[in-house]
Amino acid sequence: MLLQRLSEAHGIAGHEEEVRAVLLEQIRDRVDACRIDGMGNLIALKKGTGSSPLRVLVAAHMDEVGLMITSAEESGVLRFAKVGGIDDRVLPARVVLIGPKRVPGVIGVKPVHLLDKGERDRVTESRQLTIDVGATGKAEAEKLAPRGEFAVFATEFIALSDPSSGYRTVQGKAFDDRAGCAILVELLQERFPFDLVAAFTVQEEVGLRGARVAAGAEKPDAALVLECTGANEVPTTRDTSPSTRLGSGPAITLRDTSFISDPRLVELFRTAAREKSIPHQYKQPNIGGTDAGSIHRARDGVPSLTLAVPARYIHSPSSILDLTDFENTAALAREALHRLPRGFVP
Numbered sequence: 411m412l413l414q415r416l417s418e419a420h421g422i423a424g425h426e427e428e429v430r431a432v433l434l435e436q437i438r439d440r441v442d443a444c445r446i447d448g449m450g451n452l453i454a455l456k457k458g459t460g461s462s463p464l465r466v467l468v469a470a471h472m473d474e475v476g477l478m479i480t481s482a483e484e485s486g487v488l489r490f491a492k493v494g495g496i497d498d499r500v501l502p503a504r505v506v507l508i509g510p511k512r513v514p515g516v517i518g519v520k521p522v523h524l525l526d527k528g529e530r531d532r533v534t535e536s537r538q539l540t541i542d543v544g545a546t547g548k549a550e551a552e553k554l555a556p557r558g559e560f561a562v563f564a565t566e567f568i569a570l571s572d573p574s575s576g577y578r579t580v581q582g583k584a585f586d587d588r589a590g591c592a593i594l595v596e597l598l599q600e601r602f603p604f605d606l607v608a609a610f611t612v613q614e615e616v617g618l619r620g621a622r623v624a625a626g627a628e629k630p631d632a633a634l635v636l637e638c639t640g641a642n643e644v645p646t647t648r649d650t651s652p653s654t655r656l657g658s659g660p661a662i663t664l665r666d667t668s669f670i671s672d673p674r675l676v677e678l679f680r681t682a683a684r685e686k687s688i689p690h691q692y693k694q695p696n697i698g699g700t701d702a703g704s705i706h707r708a709r710d711g712v713p714s715l716t717l718a719v720p721a722r723y724i725h726s727p728s729s730i731l732d733l734t735d736f737e738n739t740a741a742l743a744r745e746a747l748h749r750l751p752r753g754f755v756p
């Protein structure tokens with residue numbers, strides 16, 4: 411399954427090579443042209459049938475959140491910095507894999523017996539944490555994991571539920587946004603009326619950087635960003651309406667902190683979902699940001715919309731996704747794109 415391969419590939423911002431290699435192998439034979447730009451974005455063109463003059467950008471980001479090794483202590487443990495948004499609480503005692511050789515390490519944690527009362531109630535800041543690769547000294551640690559090397563969570567992709575039960579949940583890392591990448595690969599199987607430019611972008615998690623370059627170079631008339639967004643409908647004592655719910659279908663973003671969706675695109679997706687009876691939901695407005703935040707501001711402006719697969723516990727070592735949501739996201743993207751009117755841009 412492509413989602414599994416992509417989930418298990420390693421690629422924090424700035425080090426997306428492994429993910430890009432998997433994607434390139436998948437799309438090479440199904441597109442009319444493809445290139446890798448100066449930042450590392452993988453950009454492919456799938457020519458349209460000729461019935462629409464439009465050029466539509468569909469983007470999904472390749473990078474995941476992770477860590478970068480910053481130094482080694484005399485004792486042989488490694489200091490690191492976070493790359494992208496990670497909650498310090500999810501770090502202690504995690505196994506990570508460092509660099510392309512996947513050197514294993516453990517983010518050290520003090521045993522519970524040794525904690526004093528104050529420490530038990532406090533979250534240890536990431537800059538106080540270290541990664542233990544089993545090295546006996548600084549030189550050995552530096553050899554195993556040189557400064558600047560990246561690390562990702564060691565997480566296996568596992569099917570959680572028995573498909574015959576009707577539930578189809580899987581757990582793995584980096585569904586944000588390898589789910590979007592997998593859907594974009596699927597979309598490239600067919601021809602749309604318009605020229606479709608697929609952009610597998612770099613460095614989204616550190617400021618939507620690759621998308622900005624891709625949109626500037628490709629001059630699209632409209633854009634769709636395929637994402638994976640947080641579902642937080644877990645039990646809570648306070649009432650906070652969830653951002654999205656697992657199992658309720660693709661989430662249409664009306665607005666997040668990075669952009670406001672084009673109302674014509676919202677209507678197009680809403681109508682397509684209704685008429686084809688594709689379950690869908692609206693992401694709670696004003697949470698997070700996506701590549702659309704860069705794309706809609708490119709050149710003289712690009713009408714954009716973000717469509718996302720909901721997943722629980724994103725930006726942590728393990729997230730959970732419902733494969734039915736995943737398939738419905740692909741189905742809604744496909745259906746709505748086919749309906750994009752040729753006169754969308756005058």
Ligand SMILES: [Zn+2]
Nearest residue numbers: 586587637638
């Ligand atoms: Zn994302």
